[in-house]
Amino acid sequence: MYRERRREQIISVLRRQGQLSVSHLADVFKVTKETIRSDLQHLQKAGLVTRYHGGASLKKHLMQAELTHDGDLNISHLMQSQRQSHHMVQKGRPDTMIGKVCVFGSFNVDIVAKVPRFPKNGETLVAREATFGPGGKGANQALAANRAGAKVHFATKVGNDQFNSFAQNHLESCGIDSFTLYESETESTGSAVIYVNDEGENIIAISPGANKQVTSEEVAELMPFINDSKVLLVQLENNFDALDGVIQLANGLKVQVILNPAPYAAEVERFLPKIDLITPNETEASAMSGVEVLDVESAKRASSIIHQKGAKSVLITLGKQGVVIFNGENHYHIPAYSAVAVDTTGAGDAFNGALAASLAKGMNLSQAAHYATAFASLAVEKEGAANMPNEAEVEARMVQQQISVTAI
Incomplete structure (x- = not known):
């Protein structure tokens, strides 16, 4: 035939x-x-x-x-x-959208080297081991949202190269409900080189490749998937024109938008008036606010400044110090869950994916952040950014460790 x-x-x-x-x-x-x-x-x-x-x-x-x-x-x-x-605006979000998340973001091939410590300038270290696997903030967050119980559509772009089938096979096998995989004829599939030290800390260098080549026509094709979702989750590993187009579609369709501003770029401020929630870590929040974020009190000040720049709600992740939330009226703090960190590479992605899933399922921001904090604490106990806990593990941790949300 x-x-x-x-x-x-x-x-x-x-x-x-x-x-x-x-x-x-x-x-x-x-x-x-x-x-x-x-x-x-x-x-x-x-x-x-x-x-x-x-x-x-x-x-x-x-x-x-x-x-x-x-x-x-x-x-x-x-x-x-x-x-x-695109000119159609949906006035309400029907119940059929509950629990559905659309993730627009990156797919990378991750090369991870485990080292006792990070190398100094000009130094060569012998890694204990090196692994090769799927990654990218978009793919990791989509997987986390799926493992946290959401029905996920993931949209990304890869190159026409040897990693193309690798991306397809990963997305087909990881359990994500559906995906859109665009292909670039000129750029390679994105990649990342990651060093992880004995404390579970990491440093990362990214080559975005095809992730930065999403076209306006490809953005247009995502409209039905965004329309079918309760939450749109995005990051900064794609070209900003495409990101802006996806966010505008979500705005027109009345879909909640979460922006994880990583890897940080100053241009993120152009998106603040168009999003519902931004989720910087302490480094990103410092850059956005001009306040050096070192603790809960400084995170509180920074969140207010970021809100004044246009973001409706701000959630700052502080690692071992937990999370600070500002919803435009009140500040809240969620302490971190105790965890034995093995690899923190995917901690932020785990948190954001679980947060999006929880909001899509109808939790309020504090409840969703509480769940995402427990989810991320389990993710850092697993090796590899694509290894995520399941709902049963998260629920068990929340029962074992009684963590409370407090107003600050």
Whole structure:
């Protein structure tokens, strides 16, 4: 069977059966799983299917009546109607959105070296071991939100290189409900080199690659997934024009926006009036506010200044000192849970993903931050940024350690 004909028939099968696994499609068309993955990638780039772990489904927002002819794979008319729909504003968020999170962010390949201490300038250290695995703040936060009980759609961009299939396989297998994987023809998949010392501390250097190449057309394709979500979670590892477009879509659709301002860039201030919640750590909060954040009291001052710059609510993570929240009226402090830190690389990502999931499920900000604090305390006890706890582990820790939210 010719490739184009097979892809047309895949659309027909998905229209009839809703969603199918890669294995099932490979059996139906008597080809390899890699061939089916290639077909699904092509159809996803055309805006016709949604990938999820292990398979795909037809995109719900597409007008299926326009796909009734097997020979019609031209989606330009669908894209045009999609662009026009950006002017639509949804006035309310129905109950069907509860528990759903859209994460727009980065995917990186992480190379992690474990060292007794960080090297000095010009020094070469022998690492005890080095590992290779999936990462990126977007991918990590999407995984955390999923493990915290949310239904997650993750959107990212990778290169047309040897890491492309690695990204696909990871997203298909990690349990995320669905994902959009764009592909750059000119840039490589993002990567990060991470050193972790014996105290579990880390230093990271990132090469963003394709993460910085998201186009306005690709942003437009995310509208139905944002519209279907209670919360949009974003970071700063993508190009800012794309980030601005995604946030504007969420604003127009009345979807709550959480911005994790990492890695920090001064341009983050342009987004403050457009977001509902910003989640800097102490270093990022210091840069944003001009206040050196060292403790709870200085975090309280910094959060008020960041709020004055436009953010509706501010949540500053302080590591072992917990979390400070300012909702525009009152300040709150949540102490840190006790943990035996093994690797703090994904602590912030774990916190933000769990926070987004909790807010999407209907918790208020203090409740969600309380849960996310417990979630992050478990994440640092696991090796690797992509290793996240599950809901049962978090609930057990919250029972074992009675932590209270206090007004300050």
